[in-house]
Amino acid sequence: MPDALKADGIVVRFGGVVAVDHVSLRVADSEILGLIGPNGAGKTTLFNALTGYVPVHEGQISFAGQDVTKAPAYARTRLGMGRTFQTERPFEELTVLENVLIGAFLSEPRRKNAEDLALKQLEIVGLGDRAHQPAMDLNLARRRRLELARALALRPKVLFLDEIMAGLNPPALREMIGLVHGLKNSGMAIVMVEHIMEAIIELSDHVIVLASGARIAEGTPQAVTSDPQVIEAYLGTE
Numbered sequence: 299m300p301d302a303l304k305a306d307g308i309v310v311r312f313g314g315v316v317a318v319d320h321v322s323l324r325v326a327d328s329e330i331l332g333l334i335g336p337n338g339a340g341k342t343t344l345f346n347a348l349t350g351y352v353p354v355h356e357g358q359i360s361f362a363g364q365d366v367t368k369a370p371a372y373a374r375t376r377l378g379m380g381r382t383f384q385t386e387r388p389f390e391e392l393t394v395l396e397n398v399l400i401g402a403f404l405s406e407p408r409r410k411n412a413e414d415l416a417l418k419q420l421e422i423v424g425l426g427d428r429a430h431q432p433a434m435d436l437n438l439a440r441r442r443r444l445e446l447a448r449a450l451a452l453r454p455k456v457l458f459l460d461e462i463m464a465g466l467n468p469p470a471l472r473e474m475i476g477l478v479h480g481l482k483n484s485g486m487a488i489v490m491v492e493h494i495m496e497a498i499i500e501l502s503d504h505v506i507v508l509a510s511g512a513r514i515a516e517g518t519p520q521a522v523t524s525d526p527q528v529i530e531a532y533l534g535t536e
């Protein structure tokens with residue numbers, strides 16, 4: 299199966315700081331790639347580089363066989379790269395449905411079709427019965443699911459999840475893990491930045507470990523979590 303997303307030799311610098319240092323990765327359909335690493339390792343920067351939110355200084359990114367290295371974020375979104383953001387701040391004055399409609403209109407310009415698409419995504423994430431509530435009434439776990447529904451309304455081929463499990467209590471975490479698992483089974487390629495190891499271990503087919511911008515390990519979740527270099531990278535920062 300061809301890679302849905304392929305990045306080679308990605309370098310991102312902020313002044314003198316090399317935030318991402320020659321990192322390469324691949325993810326195919328129905329596959330989850332986990333990105334882990336201690337604070338400041340470069341995960342968010344790599345994520346932003348892949349999705350077009352920060353420019354890359356070196357390297358190449360291709361999506362479904364097309365070079366998108368220089369494409370702006372909105373163009374990547376239109377091509378099928380959907381992402382969540384770390385913020386749990388939806389448009390609070392809007393309803394839950396209206397929040398998802400913002401994404402849905404990008405793939406379905408007609409209001410009726412966009413609304414059907416948005417409602418379908420809300421059903422998928424378990425917020426169907428809250429469609430007409432103000433988004434500000436949602437608790438953290440539901441805000442996370444709303445964020446996921448917004449990204450899904452773009453009908454992504456590759457879905458980028460930015461710490462979507464952070465701060466969830468155990469039942470909400472189990473639910474979110476189940477949801478992401480379902481998306482993978484439906485054929486989506488997923489790239490996931492996550493600190494919650496339970497989620498990484500259960501969901502990832504492949505894990506890349508970053509430290510100081512560079513890839514220090516990669517492999518199955520079991521292999522990387524028992525790698526002494528990885529253990530040291532984590533313990534060394536605490």
Ligand SMILES: Nc1ncnc2c1ncn2[C@@H]1O[C@H](COP(=O)(O)OP(=O)(O)OP(=O)(O)O)[C@@H](O)[C@H]1O
Pocket residue numbers: 312315316317335336337338339340341342343344
């Ligand atoms: N906009 C920026 N300007 C300058 N330096 C930045 C910027 N964004 C990130 N950095 C630096 O780049 C490095 C990587 O940061 P990044 O946020 O990507 O790490 P991270 O692995 O996502 O960390 P965390 O787990 O804490 O979110 C850090 O040294 C950080 O200080």
